[in-house]
Each structure stands twice: as C-alpha cells, then as structure tokens.
Amino acid sequence: MSDATEPTADGRDRLLASISRYQVPIGILLLVGLLRPVIAHDALLGSSYIASSMLIWMLFAAAFNLLYGYSGLLSFGHAIFLGTGIYGVAIGLRHFDLPYLVAAPIGVIVAGLIAYGIARLIVGYGEIYFAMLTLAFAEAIHFVVNADPFGLTGGADGLRSGTTPGWIESFRGQSVVQLGGGEFDLYYFVAIVFVLATLALWQIVRSPFGRTLVAIRDNEELARAMGISTARYQVWAFTLSGIFSAIAGTLLVIRNSGASLENFGMMTGAEVILMSIFGGMSYFFGPIAGAFSWFFAREYLTNLEMVAVPLLGTVDVGPILGYWRFFFGFLFVVVIVLSPREGLWGFVRSIADRVRRRLTEVIRE
Structure with missing residues (x-):
C-alpha cells in the first residue's frame, strides 16, 4: 500500500514546489486573464x-x-x-x-x-x-x-x-x-x-x-x-x-x-510612489496591487451615486464621493498603520496565511 501512495505524495509535493517557485508568473497570467471580466462585472465597475x-x-x-x-x-x-x-x-x-x-x-x-x-x-x-x-x-x-x-x-x-x-x-x-x-x-x-x-x-x-x-x-x-x-x-x-x-x-x-x-508632472511621480507604498514595496505584486486599488477606488467611488442606508433610505453620495482621494487617503493611512512596510499586499497575505493555518488545524483535528 505504501508503494502505491508514496509516488502520489512525491508527485503532489513536486507540484506544490513548482507552483510555489513559479507563483509570480502564474499570478501574472491569471491577472491579465481575469482582470477584464472581473472589473466588468455589474457588482464592481460594470465596464472593462x-x-x-x-x-x-x-x-x-x-x-x-x-x-x-x-x-x-x-x-x-x-x-x-x-x-x-x-x-x-x-x-x-x-x-x-x-x-x-x-x-x-x-x-x-x-x-x-x-x-x-x-x-x-x-x-x-x-x-x-x-x-x-x-x-x-x-x-x-x-x-x-x-x-x-x-x-x-x-x-x-x-x-x-x-x-x-x-x-x-x-x-x-x-x-x-x-x-x-x-x-x-x-x-x-x-x-x-x-x-x-x-x-x-x-x-x-x-x-x-x-x-x-x-x-x-x-x-x-x-x-x-x-x-x-x-x-x-x-x-x-x-x-x-x-x-x-x-x-x-x-x-x-x-x-x-x-x-x-x-x-x-509632479502628480504623476507622486501617484506611482503612493501606489507602491500602499500596495507594499516589499513584494513584487505589492505595487501592482496598489495600482489596481488606486484605479478601482477612483472609478468605483466617482461613479457611485446612490447608496441604500438603513433607516435613512436612499442617499445621494455622488457629491461626497467626488472627493475620492480623501477616502483613498484614509484607507492608505489605515493600511500603513496596520502594515507599515508590508502594505495592502502583505496585509492580505498575512490574513490569508492565518486562514490557511486555521483550516489546516481544523482538518487535522
């Protein structure tokens, strides 16, 4: 029985090692393949x-x-x-x-x-x-x-x-x-x-x-x-x-x-700095995540006009969210305080690692 299972385990380990080694190329290909359909979903931007x-x-x-x-x-x-x-x-x-x-x-x-x-x-x-x-x-x-x-x-x-x-x-x-x-x-x-x-x-x-x-x-x-x-x-x-x-x-x-x-202009140079810091300059995908967050926040917030609020009904938030940089700046401060050098990408990775460890413990139990 062990002879039949060992090659399978070895093959699985090799597959996981290959995925870990080439996770950046795999992530890049997944990014370009999923970016358009994901942001075009009606629940997000509704446009590609x-x-x-x-x-x-x-x-x-x-x-x-x-x-x-x-x-x-x-x-x-x-x-x-x-x-x-x-x-x-x-x-x-x-x-x-x-x-x-x-x-x-x-x-x-x-x-x-x-x-x-x-x-x-x-x-x-x-x-x-x-x-x-x-x-x-x-x-x-x-x-x-x-x-x-x-x-x-x-x-x-x-x-x-x-x-x-x-x-x-x-x-x-x-x-x-x-x-x-x-x-x-x-x-x-x-x-x-x-x-x-x-x-x-x-x-x-x-x-x-x-x-x-x-x-x-x-x-x-x-x-x-x-x-x-x-x-x-x-x-x-x-x-x-x-x-x-x-x-x-x-x-x-x-x-x-x-x-x-x-x-x-100076604003162009400043924006790329903010994207890199916000996304996480310690990671290869950090600035990429920062650039995505910047553009997504800008488009989503500036196009959002009506929001349903409990007890208040539908509220027109268009004039407020026109100042999207303020809200993005607030999010920037929160992420930097919680994860100074790791940024958004590191913050998300840390949460994912905790969830994965917890699931592993539950499965073992």
Missing part, C-alpha cells in the same frame, strides 16, 4: 474600459519599485521616464512618420540614456539628496517640454493628432488592433507587453543582480565592506527602472491617443 490603463500603470509601478522597493532609493522624478516613452512615440509618429515599432524602442533607449546620465550624477549623495535631485531633474525636464523646443512637444497643449498608429482603429469607444488581416481589442496587445515586461522584471529581481540590490538596501555599508560596488549597482537599478517605466509610457500614448504635459 480602464482595464488596459490598469495594466499600464501596474507595469509603471512595478518598474518604479525595482528602484524603491529593491534598491531603497526614492525617486520623485520617475515621471521623466514615463513621459519620455510617451513623447518618444508621439514625436516619432507625428513629426517623423516613424512606425510605432521603431518610435517605441527609440523612446525607451532615450529614456534609458537619460536615466543612466542622471544616475551617474546623483548616486552616492545619500538617500535624501538623491530624492531631491530626482525632483529637480523632473522639474527641469518638465520646463523644457513645456517650452516646446523646435515645435516638437506641443508645449502645454501636448500632442494629440497624428499620434495613433495606423493599425489601431477606434470603434464605438473601443480601440481595436488590426494586424495580419485579423483584429483584437487593444487590451490584449497591452497584456502581451505587460506579461513580457513584468516577467523580465521578475527575472531581474530574483537574479544575483536583484539579490545584491536587496543586500545593498538592507545594509549598504556592509555591502561595501564585502567588496560590492554599490554605486554601480544603484546606477543600473535606476537605469533599468527608467527603461521599464518608458515601456509603460509607449503603451500609454496609444491608450490615451496622444501625449500630455501632465505626464511629466
């Missing part, structure tokens, strides 16, 4: 319109967290790289008639070069000075874009017309990709890029390079004493973070059908 925007901002938040969560360096200027990806595509399409598949890599490369140049200048000055200098660079580049150099950026008006690739068509408010004689929703194009980019980020953070970044974050002096060139690792962390942020930008420009000056 913002699903592609959610994926793009999830990628941006995950890219930002490569620097903040894994390297311990806070950047207030990451809108630089998102905006460079956006304007790189918009300028290439509108002014130079470049194909999207040429303009997008150019935008990503330019963003990488800018990130590398900035990092070489400011890494090594300490965390506070690093954060302030990224903000200074962000403000400087925002000023340049607003000045509309050589008529390329459109100044305060941004770039709208002529920034959509010819293989994307809009039909009844939905963007459709037409390639190879077939057509599919823009969401699936964004999802493919999202999966490839997030898997690449996952490989980076679990590689020796990523583990070295964590060691530097936890104790930079000890890492230096071990012979690690901390500045070199931080420069490349900043550069890679900027590159993946620009990839998100190359998607956002076709999702929004244009480029806007606010993409370089």
